[in-house]
Amino acid sequence: MPDDPRDQIGPALGKVTLPEREHSPWWQLGMRLMAALAILLGTLLLVYVERAGYRDGNDPEHNYQVDLVDALYYTTVTLSTTGYGDIAPVSERARLVNAFIITPARIGFLVLLIGTSLEVLASQGRDQFRIARWRNKMSDHVVIIGYGTRGRSAVDTLLNNGYTREDIVVVDPSAVALADARSDGVAVVTGDATRREVLMRAGVTRSSQVIICTGRDDSSVLATLTVRQLNPEVRIVVAVAEHENVPLMRQSGADSVITSSDAVGRLLGLSTLSPMLGSVMEDLLTYGEGLEVAERDLLLTEVGKQPQSLPDQVIAVIRDETVYRYFDPVVSQLARGDRLIVVRPARELPWAPRPGTHDEDSSVDEG
Incomplete structure (x- = not known):
């Protein structure tokens, strides 16, 4: 039986799956803030370098020239789409820079800020929905x-x-x-x-x-x-x-x-007194290789038989919520509803069915 139900679907042919890098929310937020700051500083540099192509309509004393503070002011109101209109590009070159560089930068700036907020809200809502659905199904x-x-x-x-x-x-x-x-x-x-x-x-x-x-x-x-x-x-x-x-x-x-x-102490002692016995005990406790200890239902065809006569090596019988050793006279004949504790090969064999994996009839009454 697959560990995950999704394993039953099977992998898509030709699909390439790469490992995903997991980062904390603080790391992701920091990277987005740094990207937004980079856009802000880059736009400020463009405006300041081309400051001769801009005019400040509210500063007649300085002949409407734009300085560093004005460039910072224009950058912030432009990227935030506030746009008061007091500072505007007047030269052809400054207008082209606004059209083809600053406008895309404005869009990227807004996407970073708004996208971060939306992603946080969507992630929280998605997690709450998944947890609520999981609790209802569990x-x-x-x-x-x-x-x-x-x-x-x-x-x-x-x-x-x-x-x-x-x-x-x-x-x-x-x-x-x-x-x-x-x-x-x-x-x-x-x-x-x-x-x-x-x-x-x-x-x-x-x-x-x-x-x-x-x-x-x-x-x-x-x-x-x-x-x-x-x-x-x-x-x-x-x-x-x-x-x-x-x-x-x-x-x-x-x-x-x-x-x-x-x-652990008993295994250590057994391995010291008898290395082979210690190996067998370790094998019994290890899943998937060699021998294993398992519990299974008694089959209808096994009712009335002695535990020693079954293909599995029966070591105990569970009857009425009580465990009996295989040699106990109480379980000298197996009865309907018994469960068996057996030692068998770890690899499943036709004569050693695991409950629920074959179509054999169990002796346990259903319903």
């Missing part, structure tokens, strides 16, 4: 709190397993995380995830799952409490650094708690 999405290494890995895993970028919202206060999430094409809410208003903007009340990986256990506890208060039904998965904080995280409302330090 439902049953996944909220990722914290976009560090673990957060990005979680997003990659979701994208590789059928989610689209439109199904994911990232919450993080860091400007670096904001830039990373934008470059990855997911929606971002900037702010502290322990604050209700920030989580409300991320649509937590309408989300189906929340993944919390802030990097600090105290922040994760506060975020979990706030999320659970806003949405009592959402599934919350939290990563903690210390195993001793697992009970506290569960009491705070987390449905599943992953201890990152223990997991």
Whole structure:
């Protein structure tokens, strides 16, 4: 399944796409102001050099001659289209310069000033419209709190397993995380995830799952409490650094708690005791190559069979929201509605269907 629905359209043949340079609004405004100033100074220089061809109708004492101040005055009123008419070109050369140089400069000057204002207003209106439409459509999405290494890995895993970028919202206060999430094409809410208003903007009340990986256990506890208060039904998965904080995280409302330090330490220990076993464990946790651990529906053709007899290597069975090991007598025969936790090749095979990608009938009752 493509990560982005737009990938289904296919690229246009022969189309060349170049990377776009992103600049801040202040940089763009500064460049436009500098261009406007350049037009102003250039026009002033033209008028002052040709000052003998201009006459100031309000200055009889100086024989109606134009000086630098008069040239600056004429330039500003001309470029702004005010045009009081007290200073006017009288020579043929000055009139030609006004017609073919100063008039286009006036148009460019106005385009810069008016275009900047219109672009700011249009950009703000466009962004507000897009955000409003996104909020109306956002439902049953996944909220990722914290976009560090673990957060990005979680997003990659979701994208590789059928989610689209439109199904994911990232919450993080860091400007670096904001830039990373934008470059990855997911929606971002900037702010502290322990604050209700920030989580409300991320649509937590309408989300189906929340993944919390802030990097600090105290922040994760506060975020979990706030999320659970806003949405009592959402599934919350939290990563903690210390195993001793697992009970506290569960009491705070987390449905599943992953201890990152223990997991890394166990992999290090296994790799030391048995390098090959450590490699296998790392392979199971790596998506897209070798082996993978996956959850899938039980097919109708598999009902009544033993877990060990299936083509997939079944390691656990989920029945009535309870996980049983494959050798547990309770699941010695598979029943309708069971779900399987299996180890299988990462590359999809006909005998190892992923839910939703084949036409096999599931044993789960629909409707």
